[in-house]
Amino acid sequence: MEHPTLPVTHIVNVRADAAVEPGRLGHSTVLSSPGVRVVVLTFEADFILKQHSAPKILLMQALDGCLRVTAGGQVTDLVPGALLRLDAGLEHEVEALEESRLMLTLIG
Structure with missing residues (x-):
């Protein structure tokens, strides 16, 4: 998996442990090192992650599917190839318009 003590970390496939599970939000930490954490969340279609906030800057990238993010x-x-940045502490909601996987990078 990851080797945060090495100067270079290579994750071959961030989707490897991120299967969509019906009825629940999937969560898989891909990388955790000083100042940054990368998590993949999995959503079945129509799942809504209700309004919440994170204490760090967030970078959001859809790995597949389509996610509607309401913030500020x-x-x-959010579709594959797009990038969304949210300030630390900004309340937001995420709705999966179809089965989707979301990569979150938490910075700070």
């Missing part, structure tokens, strides 16, 4: 009065449909 703005609604963004």
Whole structure:
């Protein structure tokens, strides 16, 4: 898996342990090292992660599917290839418009 004590960390497939499970939000930590943590969340279609916040800067990237993110009065449909950054502490909600996997990078 990961080797945070090495100067280079290579994760071959961030999706490897991120299967979509019906009825629940899947959560898999891909990388954890000083100042950064990468997590993959899995959503079945129509799952809503209700409004919440994170204490760190968030980078959000859809690995597959389509996710609607509501944050700061703005609604963004997040699709593969797009990147969304949220300030630390900003309340947000995530809705899976279809079966999806979301990679979160928490910085700080």
